[in-house]
Amino acid sequence: MFEYLLVKALFTIFLISLIVLISVIWTKIEKILDETVFKNVSEKSRYIVTMIIVMVGEFVLIVITSLNWGASIIDTLFFGSIILFCCIWLIPYFVNQQQNVAKVMDKHFSGGVDLGEIQVHRAKLSAFNLGSIVFSIVGIIIPICYYFKYFL
Numbered sequence: 001m002f003e004y005l006l007v008k009a010l011f012t013i014f015l016i017s018l019i020v021l022i023s024v025i026w027t028k029i030e031k032i033l034d035e036t037v038f039k040n041v042s043e044k045s046r047y048i049v050t051m052i053i054v055m056v057g058e059f060v061l062i063v064i065t066s067l068n069w070g071a072s073i074i075d076t077l078f079f080g081s082i083i084l085f086c087c088i089w090l091i092p093y094f095v096n097q098q099q100n101v102a103k104v105m106d107k108h109f110s111g112g113v114d115l116g117e118i119q120v121h122r123a124k125l126s127a128f129n130l131g132s133i134v135f136s137i138v139g140i141i142i143p144i145c146y147y148f149k150y151f152l
């Protein structure tokens with residue numbers, strides 16, 4: 001029982017570390033690209049190229065996952081897009097919600113001391129987020145269109 005909890009805790013720490021590592025790596029890559037490749041490129045072109053790179057990278061990860069698991073690419077695209085959309089949209093949403101709950105609880109238990117206003121969740125549409133959202137939406141629509149004849 002103790003070993004199971006230890007493995008579960010270590011696995012959770014590993015996944016959280018992996019998420020942080022991906023974020024740090026993406027920031028470094030974006031900084032390097034801005035200083036070298038995108039140095040003389042307009043902001044709009046840089047945004048579009050970054051979105052395309054993100055979408056291609058996500059598609060490559062979907063294909064690699066599909067080949068490793070022996071699943072069809074269309075099915076992996078559907079489930080991977082749903083998971084990706086949840087990670088991009090729901091994690092920031094629930095972080096904001098949890099911060100709001102903490103502010104209300106702190107205000108209640110600290111004798112009414114104002115600790116700041118409740119914040120409404122606003123999606124930050126960086127090139128990475130927008131590319132991931134577009135990829136997720138397209139990745140959900142394509143399998144639905146592909147399997148549409150089975151829905152009827």
